[in-house]
Amino acid sequence: MNIEEKNGTVVFKRTTDYKPGKDWRNYLIGRPLQTADAPHQTIGKLLGLAVFSSDALSSVAYAPQELFLVLSVAGATAFHLALPLAIVICLLLAILTLSYEQTIHAYPGGGGAYIVARDNLGKLPALIAGSALLMDYILTVAVSISSGVAQLVSAYPILFNQRVLIGVVMVAFIMLINMRGVKESGILFAIPTYFFLVMMYITVIVGLIRLAGGTLGTVVNPPMDVLAQNTILQPITLFLILKAFSSGTTALTGVEAISNGITAFKKPASKNAGQTLIIMAIILSSLLLAITFLGTRIGGLPSEDETLISQLARTVFNSRGILYIATISSTTVILMMAANTAFADFPRLSALIAADGYIPRQFAYRGSRLVYSRGIVALAVVASLLIISFQASVSKLIPLYAVGVFLSFTLSQAGMAHRWFKSGKIKAGQEIIERGSTLIFDSHWLFKMLTNGLGSASTLLVLSIFAVTKFTAGAWIVILLLPIIVTALLVIHKNYEVLAKELSLEHFTPRGRITHQRIIMPIGGVHQGTLTALRYAKTLSDDITVVHVSIDEKETQKIVEKWELWGDGYRLVVLDSPYRLFIEPLLEYIDEMEAQKQPNDVINIVVPQFVPRSWFANFLHTRTADTLRRVLLNRKDIVILEVPYQVD
């Protein structure tokens, strides 16, 4: 033990040799870890791409199909618009990539939307960005898992009716893995990610070669479920095109992941992270364009029964053979990895916001495996509810998705643009750098401001398009929820602030010494437990009143007689309770005593608390003492003393 003495206060410090015991949770999530066990390894670009890009890359599994789906209301002929729209989306991706590349260099410690907005725009924008991102992570899980299930169902249609169940089981599985705490060991991520990329490139390259050779046919028995519903074709309007575009932009979700995880990269971290971002953008664009192009050429149709990826793979490979199965399984796995990314991001972000006091503090505590267990469980529960409510349908979930993503994109880049603006004013002396600020003068500030500004403006435009065109389809839910969530965060913060202020010692004058201890001891009988409590009460004060609430007159007579014998002369008050209530008459009595007391008196309620031997025995006794305690806790200047008596 380590002893210090300062200003007359002795402080002992010691590390407990306590080691957590084994329990059932160990088998599920592994042995507890010490705080000092937190991993500090870094990874290179190759692994970095695998760890951070599954969310972005996996979106090629649903984005083209959702684009097709919107166009299908104008008939199959409208599909020729898909490729031009995909090209526009890729341009948008290019702008975003440049913009985020700048963020990565400006925030080498990690530049998520919440942090960037908090630093540069203030609390409210930060909370909006944070809430948007939290919702987005939840939807990432719901959409990715639903799409993963859809891939599975395409290969094994017999599973169609079990979609929701399979989805929920997948979420539970990923939750458990994350409760164990994944050491982002890279290898574990690299294998499925690169397997997916290899299978995707094989599919599109074989497809393109066969198309060039003229041997690529069209989809055999294309799924007609969606097209068959559109009996009356709608005209191709600007609204429809914008709506299709909106659906396609879901391909861009997950692009921000790298900017959150810069610290995981080997040094020079920012440079490595930035290059990884660019590589990811190139891969994503190429796959998006190729899949959209081939999808149009083979006559692929949007469907709830079979995904576009499945139609493409079986047409390219001419069968449901080994290559088809490999493509489908790699897609399913990458989608699960995407969900897994959200399981890393959501708890981390919620812990960050919780540390700032906007989310219940418990979200900032790490569990036995050093992970933010509460955030992980919360995410799994809400995502599962979404999967259940939306019947694991990607098309129904998509209109809720992307609003959050683009809102956080817009705010984060607006924050960056503002940052460059301030940076530019440093030289002119118009901006004073506060202590602790990371803001420095950057000679390219104007160019960088314009780049981030362009990024912000274009994502704002997409956001608006998305919100308008998808409003009735579901975006309204997010638009409605967002202010509610932000308000809730503010209310929570207010609560913590008020509490901190009320408990603060800043203007605290200690109250005078307690002058008198009055003791009230409610009893249900006179027995060893009661006398143990009395023995204890006597050492505190001589002003003891024992109170019995009488429900049964015979019982009361016995208690009075016993008290005369054993009560050491302390006064007994019998409260008659005609309505057979226990708590209420007692409270009434305590109220009266309170009314009589002096300012520096304290009323002590000594409760002889019977502790049954087993949980079973618990049912044999009314837990009145517990109820009494709960009620009394709400009263001022009352102290509750529980004198337990155990029976062996």
Next chain:
Amino acid sequence: MNIEEKNGTVVFKRTTDYKPGKDWRNYLIGRPLQTADAPHQTIGKLLGLAVFSSDALSSVAYAPQELFLVLSVAGATAFHLALPLAIVICLLLAILTLSYEQTIHAYPGGGGAYIVARDNLGKLPALIAGSALLMDYILTVAVSISSGVAQLVSAYPILFNQRVLIGVVMVAFIMLINMRGVKESGILFAIPTYFFLVMMYITVIVGLIRLAGGTLGTVVNPPMDVLAQNTILQPITLFLILKAFSSGTTALTGVEAISNGITAFKKPASKNAGQTLIIMAIILSSLLLAITFLGTRIGGLPSEDETLISQLARTVFNSRGILYIATISSTTVILMMAANTAFADFPRLSALIAADGYIPRQFAYRGSRLVYSRGIVALAVVASLLIISFQASVSKLIPLYAVGVFLSFTLSQAGMAHRWFKSGKIKAGQEIIERGSTLIFDSHWLFKMLTNGLGSASTLLVLSIFAVTKFTAGAWIVILLLPIIVTALLVIHKNYEVLAKELSLEHFTPRGRITHQRIIMPIGGVHQGTLTALRYAKTLSDDITVVHVSIDEKETQKIVEKWELWGDGYRLVVLDSPYRLFIEPLLEYIDEMEAQKQPNDVINIVVPQFVPRSWFANFLHTRTADTLRRVLLNRKDIVILEVPYQVD
């Protein structure tokens, strides 16, 4: 206030003027009643018959049909056995009636099987009889409600698929009525009971007249569901006949009701109750015989789709007109009344057994409406579960029924026989009457002993027949459950006994005065709440140790600094917790302190208990103090002092 002083102990007595407030329960079950409000009215024979006989009389709605059902496996020709069997059942009823008539006179205060067995046979037989009766009451509810639903479904076949739901709703409805507390006002019971009797007698008399006149035909479109299943007919064996007889004996359930409720009758209570019993037996026999006889003549068939009563009524009245509907509805209502009887009996019996300490004591407490609420709810829940498990099928429930009834009949009458035997020995001086015993010499003791003995023997025979013939069909469940329940009751009693002994003051030597109060005060921070607790702790003892479990080093440093400023020099122990656990390191520390303490020391754990303003705010704080308290309650010689601090 009423003050007494005895042996130096001042006893104050007073009646609280507390009046219970309004809450939502008032709307559902009515305003709370005072203990003094308990009703004390008595009723005559006419109303007595209505109040106590619905259970017995309503059994004519299912007993003949169940008898037919067993015979049907030997084909429709076997139905000629139904009437002879019904006659045997009526003979049995006659024996039972005589036997119970004697019980009524011997136990004017109420002679249920539990009481009679307890008085005359001892604890174990009483518990067996009590358990059997409790099970039986549950089954009365399940069978009566299921049969009531079957009547409804016969008239309105469209309701067939909602049987279970209708049954459960009916149970819930009767439960609510009983939670309000039915004043057994007679009139409420008389109308439906006499309506049922009138409709039954109209049906059978019209039926008999039309039969005599040769105009009574056979059932049009009889329900073929059951008969159609018996593709291979079985021979008529003795086993089959006994099995059919067993099913028919369910008509005798409920006969004991009057003997439980003697005190409700006008004086001379025993005489009035006895005569009511005889009237009831005559009505029951006549209806049972008439329905069985007519059922055979019209070619009625047992069925899950339409009850025998329904087939009889529509054949007798030649249509599904007003008289048919009246008959069916009166039958449905009387069956609900029968279930209601069980709702009066079950809670009363469980309260009686609870008062003896064999069932958790809570069952003996009366709720706000002066009824034994816990028993009522328990009955409703278990009966509903039975209805759900058995899909509201009377035929599937019947094999579980009657085992309990006949077991309690047997024990109760065996008890009476034993009582007369003892009575006979009084004169010879071989039996000494204990103080408080109601046993008196009776000159007719031999005759009475033989009567009750015959009753006991014949019901034992029926019980054996029932148990054997219905064993595989479901009686095994009851036979298996009975010893389990009895064992559970004995275990509960043992628990109470051990507890009473351990708490008893009989051989109690008070422990010496407490010599030293050591205080341990765990804190999570230094704020107004902590200082309030410290201010309080200081008045108890100067031996105060403040303990902080350190999870975050920076946080701990702040606390140490603040404590130096505000801690009044009391020592602070910092426990480092590498596994981020709070409770365990603290307990380890308390263990060490306990190991050091002297026999008459007490360790006081002063817990600054933060009380959030609202349930909402509860979620913003970890309730570590609650967990700590729960764990500490299990330790000896530790007192927990909660110093609440509320924030306004």
